[in-house]
Amino acid sequence: MAKIHVKRRDLVSINTGEDRGKKGKILEVRPKAGQVIVDGINIQKKHTRPTQTNPQGGIIEKAGPIDASNVTLVCPSCKEPTRIKRKRLAKGGLERQCKKCGKAID
Ligand SMILES: [Zn+2]
Incomplete structure (x- = not known):
């Protein structure tokens, strides 16, 4: 299974489907499913019954999971969808860097 290349709070661009081109x-x-949930993407409408907290019931709109391979990381520095490279740091650990502008992403 491929390791997911993005993490929580990353800005990504969608490569496929109805939401193609959105960010x-x-x-x-x-990680187990190889999926990510992106704010505002793959919205799924769910009908709910009335409850105490939501006496009207109704429709809840919720972002659904999409395959992690269908998203591209958007670099926070150059604002371009980019690939990342991982650089080993002298102090230990890895840093993600934008392949386009070379700036650290995190
Ligand atoms: Zn960049």
Whole structure:
């Protein structure tokens, strides 16, 4: 299974489907499923019964999971959809860098 290249709060651009070309923030990463949930993307309408907290019932709109391979990270520095490279830091750990502008992403 491929490792997910994005993480929570990353801004991503959608590559496929109805939401192609849209951008949104990652709300949740599901590594086991290889999926991510992106704010405002793949909205699913769910009808709910009336409850105490929501006496009217009605329709809840919620972002649905999409395959992580269908999103591209958007660099916060150059604002371009980009690939990332990982650089090993002298102090230990890895830093993600934009392949276009070379700035650190995090
Ligand atoms: Zn960049």
